[in-house]
Amino acid sequence: MRSGSMQYVIIGNSITSVGCIESIRKHDTTGAITVIGEENHPIYARPLISYLLQGKTDEQKMTYRDEEFYQKHGVQVLTGRRVEKIEVEGQLLRLDDGSSMQYDKLLIATGSLPFIPPMKNLEEVEHRHTFLSLSDAKELEAELQPSSRVLIIGAGLIGLKCAEGILERVQSVTVVDLADRILSSILDEEGSARVQTHLEQIGIRFHLGDSVCEFCGQEALLTSGKVVGFDILVLAVGVKPNIALAKDAGLAVNKGILIDQACRTSNPHIWAGGDCSEGWELLSGERRNLALLPNAYMQGETAGYSMAENEQRFENAIAMNAIGFFGLHIITAGIYQGEDLCFATEKGYKRLFIKDDHLVGCILIGDQVARGGIYTNLIRSRTDLRTLDFAMISEQPALMAFAQKVRSEQLGRAQ
Amino acid sequence: MKKIYVNEQWCLACHLCEYYCAYANSGLSDMVQALKDKPLHPRIQVEQRGTVSFAVNCRHCSEPLCLKSCIAGAITEKDGLIVIDQDKCVGCYSCIMACPYGALMPSESGVMQKCELCATNSHGLPVCVQGCPNQAIVYEER
Numbered sequence: 001m002r003s004g005s006m007q008y009v010i011i012g013n014s015i016t017s018v019g020c021i022e023s024i025r026k027h028d029t030t031g032a033i034t035v036i037g038e039e040n041h042p043i044y045a046r047p048l049i050s051y052l053l054q055g056k057t058d059e060q061k062m063t064y065r066d067e068e069f070y071q072k073h074g075v076q077v078l079t080g081r082r083v084e085k086i087e088v089e090g091q092l093l094r095l096d097d098g099s100s101m102q103y104d105k106l107l108i109a110t111g112s113l114p115f116i117p118p119m120k121n122l123e124e125v126e127h128r129h130t131f132l133s134l135s136d137a138k139e140l141e142a143e144l145q146p147s148s149r150v151l152i153i154g155a156g157l158i159g160l161k162c163a164e165g166i167l168e169r170v171q172s173v174t175v176v177d178l179a180d181r182i183l184s185s186i187l188d189e190e191g192s193a194r195v196q197t198h199l200e201q202i203g204i205r206f207h208l209g210d211s212v213c214e215f216c217g218q219e220a221l222l223t224s225g226k227v228v229g230f231d232i233l234v235l236a237v238g239v240k241p242n243i244a245l246a247k248d249a250g251l252a253v254n255k256g257i258l259i260d261q262a263c264r265t266s267n268p269h270i271w272a273g274g275d276c277s278e279g280w281e282l283l284s285g286e287r288r289n290l291a292l293l294p295n296a297y298m299q300g301e302t303a304g305y306s307m308a309e310n311e312q313r314f315e316n317a318i319a320m321n322a323i324g325f326f327g328l329h330i331i332t333a334g335i336y337q338g339e340d341l342c343f344a345t346e347k348g349y350k351r352l353f354i355k356d357d358h359l360v361g362c363i364l365i366g367d368q369v370a371r372g373g374i375y376t377n378l379i380r381s382r383t384d385l386r387t388l389d390f391a392m393i394s395e396q397p398a399l400m401a402f403a404q405k406v407r408s409e410q411l412g413r414a415q
Numbered sequence: 416m417k418k419i420y421v422n423e424q425w426c427l428a429c430h431l432c433e434y435y436c437a438y439a440n441s442g443l444s445d446m447v448q449a450l451k452d453k454p455l456h457p458r459i460q461v462e463q464r465g466t467v468s469f470a471v472n473c474r475h476c477s478e479p480l481c482l483k484s485c486i487a488g489a490i491t492e493k494d495g496l497i498v499i500d501q502d503k504c505v506g507c508y509s510c511i512m513a514c515p516y517g518a519l520m521p522s523e524s525g526v527m528q529k530c531e532l533c534a535t536n537s538h539g540l541p542v543c544v545q546g547c548p549n550q551a552i553v554y555e556e557r
Binding site: 065321397 | 418420421422423462463464467469471474475476477480483484486487488502503505506507508509510511512513514515516517519520557
C-alpha cells in the first residue's frame with residue numbers, strides 16, 4: 001500500500017480517466033487523485049451524442065458513471081479548467097487560472113481534436129459545427145430546423161452517426177467524402193456498398209470520391225463540379241490526437257503520444273492513454289493510434305495499475321468497432337490481411353481474414369453480428385485455428401467449435 | 416461468489432433453461448401466460464450439435480470486457496455480478512463485439528440483455544438452474 005501523500009493527477013475527464021481511477025483504487029485507496037477536465041460537464045458517454053440528438057438517450061442517462069463516482073473513488077474534480085503547461089522538471093502543471101499543481105504521477109488523457117482539412121471560404125460559413133463533444137451536439141441541435149438542409153463532410157464513423165442522429169429532424173442530409181466509399185477505415189468494398197445502400201434507402205444522400213472545392217454562401221462547390229446547397233455544415237472528416245501539451249513538455253510523440261505496454265510515456269512520471277496516445281497494436285506489432293472506446297478504457301486501466309505500482313501490461317490491443325445505423329449493425333475487428341472467407345446473405349455479410357492459422361480480422365454486418373465477440377476473442381487471444389473446428393466456427397460463432405476440454409474451462413471454471 | 420456452471424455431459428438439450436429464463440425475466444407470475452404463443456428472448460441459450468449440447472450464459476468475468484467496452488456506461492459490476500442498465504443502453508452492440516462467450520444478445524426492445532443470475536428480477540435465485548431436470552447447469556461456488 002502506498003503512503004497517503006501520493007498525488008495522482010489526470011488531465012482529461014473521459015473514458016480513459018475512469019479506467020485509470022478505477023484501477024488505481026483497486027490498489028491504492030489513500031493516494032490523492034485529481035482530475036482536470038476542460039469540459040464543463042461531469043463525465044459523460046461521449047459516443048452517445050448522436051443518440052442524444054436521435055432521442056434515444058438524454059443527458060441524465062448518458063452519464064458514464066453514476067453521480068457518486070468521484071466521491072466514492074475519492075477523486076477531486078476540476079471541470080472547466082485547462083492545463084496550459086506540463087513542467088516535467090518540477091513535476092508541476094500550470095493551469096489556465098494561473099494556479100499550479102504538483103504531481104507525483106500524471107496521466108495524460110487529452111483525447112482527440114477534430115481534424116479539419118483546409119477548404120476555401122470555410123471560415124465564412126455561418127452555421128458550421130464539429131461533432132465530438134456534448135457541447136458540439138447541443139450547439140448543432142439548437143440550430144436544427146425541420147427545413148434544414150445539412151451537409152456533412154466525412155462519411156466515417158462520426159459523420160454517419162451524426163447523419164443518423166439528425167436525419168429525422170431535418171429536411172435533408174447530404175454527406176461528402178473524399179474516399180470513394182463510406183466507412184472506408186473499417187469496411188471492405190462490399191461492406192461499404194451494403195451499408196451505403198441501406199443509408200440511401202433511408203434518405204441520406206452521398207457524394208463520394210468528391211470534396212469541397214470552395215464554399216460560396218450557402219452552397220458548397222464540389223471538385224466534381226456539383227453544387228450542394230445547405231443551411232448547416234458539419235465537419236466530420238476525422239480526429240487527430242490531442243498531443244500539444246505532451247509535445248511541449250518534450251515527451252516522445254509521433255502522431256500520438258508514444259506509450260509502452262504499461263502505458264508509460266518517455267517520462268518516468270507520466271503515463272498516457274486513449275485517443276491521444278499511440279501504443280503497441282497486437283497484430284501489426286507496430287504502434288498505432290487506436291481512437292476507440294474499449295481501447296481508451298483499457299489503456300486508462302493499464303496506466304492506473306502501473307501508476308499504483310501494480311503493473312499489468314495491455315498486450316492485446318486491436319482495432320475493434322461496433323456501430324449501427326437505423327437497425328443495421330456492424331462489428332469489425334483486427335486487420336484485413338491474409339486469406340479471406342466471405343459469406344453473404346440477403347440481410348447480412350461476413351468476411352473473415354486468416355493469416356498463418358490465426359484469425360486476424362473480421363467484418364460482420366446485419367444478421368451476421370450475433371455472438372461476434374467469439375471471433376473478436378479468437379483474434380485478441382491469438383488462438384491457433386488448428387485447435388478448433390474452423391469449418392464450424394467460420395459458419396457461425398459458437399463455443400461448440402472449441403475442443404471439449406477448452407469448453408469445460410470456458411463454462412466450468414470461474415472466469 | 417456463486418455462479419452458474421455447466422456440466423455438459425448431463426445436458427439433455429431439452430431447452431427448459433431457456434423457457435425458465437424467459438419466464439423469470441418476463442415480470443409475469445404465471446409461466447404459461449409468460450410464454451404461450453410468444454417469441455422467447457432467453458438470456459441463456461443452448462448450443463446443440465449431434466449428441467453434444469450445453470447452455471451458455473454470462474460468465475460474470477472478473478475482467479469483464481463487456482463492461483470495459485460499453486460506450487454508454489450501462490454495464491456495471493457489483494460484488495462480482497455484472498448487470499446492464501437497459502435504460503442507459505442504446506443498443507450499439509459493443510458488448511456483443513467484446514464478449515468472448517457470445518453471452519449477450521438484444522432483448523425484445525432492441526437494447527441488450529444478459530444473465531444477471533436472477534438477482535435483479537423477482538426470483539432471487541437462478542430459475543434456469545432450478546428448472547434443469549438433470550443438473551446440467553448448477554449454481555455454486557468454484
